[in-house]
Amino acid sequence: MSNTVKDLTAGTFGGICQVLVGQPFDIVKVRMQTAPKGTYNGMVHCAGGILRNEGPLAFYKGTLTPLLGIGVCVSIQFGALEYAKRIFASQNLAAGIGGEGGKTLTGNQLFGAGVFAGLANGIVSGPVEHIRIRLQTQSNTSPLYNGPWDAIKRIYHQCGIAGIYKGQAVTLLREASGYGIYFLTYEKLVQWEIEKKGIRRDQIKPINSVAYGAAAGYALWAIIYPIDMIKSRIQTDGFTLSTGQKYKSTLDCVKTVWRTEGSGAFVRGLGPTLIRSPFANGATFLGFEVAMRTLDKI
Template sequence: MTIELEEPPLTRDNLQVYKDLFAGTIGGISQVLVGQPFDTVKVRLQSAPEGTYSGALDVIKQLIKNEGFRGFYKGTLTPLVGVGACVSVQFSVNEFMKRHYDDKLNGKPLSLGQFFNCGAVAGFANGCLASPIEHIRIRLQTQTGNQKLFNGPLDCAKKLYQTNGLVHGIYRGLSPTLIRESIGLGIYFATYEALIKRELSSHTNLIRKDIPGWKLCLFGGLSGYTLWIAIYPVDVIKSKLQTDSLTLPKYKSSLDVIKDITKSSGIKGFYRGFIPTILRAAPANGATFAAFEITMRLIS
């Protein structure tokens, strides 16, 4: 069954791509500032050896005790720049694909499946950029105490390249990243558009730019929930690959990670760190969509 969602005419001008990129960057910066502490806790839980932490609260206690509140923002420079770039790619490609379908359908409403396709293409494009950025961020986030191998993002990128090269070093974890981004962002953007269209259809004469900011945050938060519920196990696999030893790697591929997690922890091993991730989903993604939509209103 095809679900059609009414869509007002899409904005088009010679600067539209640049506007999409700029608004996406603002959304990405908002996402990092709101979500980085949750992400640090998630990564520590995902990547630490079994028994290191008893749960998310234990990570928080140890982090504050050993590193202070600044520890929650370790490696923030990389995502602040990188996630800003990633989200700008996500949103600009998604908007480009929406305009592509709009031209193809001669202004007819896009279906839910077509919104999914828009997000999936955006996710694949973003995955190529997100993979090295997330790898560097995770290496920095998991440095604890005096065990400091990297002196910042540039030093990290340099050492990853020197140790294992471009493909097996900097781009380690690319395959699960592409899977996660394509499926996840397809669901993410389709959910958001479905919620927006449901809101528009339930109010007479309401247009998209008149939807209040708090509802944009709510819709973005709910979209974040669907994203992470769908693809969290893939994110765990990616994190395991990207925190593996550089000199004596335990895993050769994603399949090795799957086998190891299944053997040592069972299904629950694929959901380590899920609580801080799902707690992060609402504020971080709510801020992302609200910042993007409001920025677009201001510059359009």
Template sequence: MSDQADDNGAMRAVKDCVAGSAGGIAQVFAGQPFDTVKVRLQTQPDMYKGTMDAVRKTLQNDGPAGFYKGTTTPLVGVGLCVSIQFLVVEHMKRTFARINGTPSNQPPVLTPLQLYTAGAAAGVANSVVSGPVEHIRVRLQVQSSGAAAQYKGPIDCIRQIYSSHGLGGIYKGQLPTILRELNGYGMYFMAYEALVQRTMARTGKARSDLSSGLVCLYGAAAGFAMWLTSYPIDVVKSKLQTDGFAGAARKYSGSMDCLQKTIQQEGIKGLFRGITPCLLRAAPANAATFIGFEMAIRALG
């Protein structure tokens, strides 16, 4: 019986990873253009007057392909990140269900705190990969095109940073990344799973019977819950990850210094620069994530 349980657990984990990868790939294609505009507004406040100005100048200077700068890294990395997220959150949900004494043939009903804890654990685990993935992505997103480009692509960016600054350089901005992932994914999965649990309880439907429209709607709501509670941390993260490494090129000595200087120079509104494209991205990107995951889980059985 123990061997069978182990085999079932291993197979469940594999399915969670595969489905998470499907959700991550869908997220990148749906959300990358919005993310590029968000990062440029966060890290280059003097260059753009607002969201539409950033869109217009990106089109003028880089063409439509400019919105997909740095896509290779997240396409690989975000697939892995979302796999980790769903692997951990599904494991935590099953663990809490056992603690609550929920029979194995019934869907787990978890408290909001349990759902937040499951999401927070997924976020912290995910940050090991998402930190360097986002670091490389944002450096590619904000650099100029053509001959002025410092990096030829993600591999060249990794090579240059690692050769000059080691692993610590690759993980630049990791503290705010961990903080953002912890709270952000706590709110993210709590919102989504609470809405799913509520609908299942109200309608008597199984999770697999929920409509695609509802999955997309709840995924969008989860994205809003994440970003509305974590956006200032993301601004600090992006500023640190596009900052210089040493000498005059380095503006910030750390997370608190970045926070203080941002408020001094830009006011509180500086902590919310780029939130418009971020929230515009939240709906399609996170709807795509959850529909990709749920559809893959249903197909895998």
């Protein structure tokens, strides 16, 4: 089995683990990010309202899109990351640095590989998250869309491909900055354990992969949360003035939110994100590492 096939397969498994663990937290985050100021007193109030008014299955509303889409996204992330890592390793090997096979990458190389992974991922994650957020925030009693495929067809019919990719610029900014830090953090922790204990990567305990993934997730959200909030606002905004468009552009969104809601709006919904992060990101890396070890034996 080729390296690329293994990377993509293991990434898909990691993405599925991420969605199944993180989706209930994510819908609370999105509701809090996009609701008018004062709608919720906190994440418990928000989650309680969803449970009371919409039932427990509402926490997995819109899950089909991320289950398929995020599986593809994480597959692309890890595929692009591992490809970039191999390129850097070959450069290190030619230069006689980076240890055996040139595989010990520098911080700049790991950050660059993460940026590349984020940009590659953003091509898919932008429309996937746009459709997911539309489904997560629509009324439960009179929904605008009957599911992900209906949403895609109706948005495409009304606005074309630009409608599907609404919020793409801010999505790419989020992915590039966030995944640069994300993979840098995880890979540096892995390097630290390998060097400290003199072991191979496949000898790292699964629980440590979970812990390193959790740390990487916190580093990710520390960088991107305000960007993510703006992305959510843009992707739930109307497409035209006739459909309730509030923001003329990403910059107008930032200015309007700051002027009308203050700086606190940029971190609204951070609580469920911080609770979700160690579980979802730990599950992602655990799923990837376990899958890679299994595939290496085939």
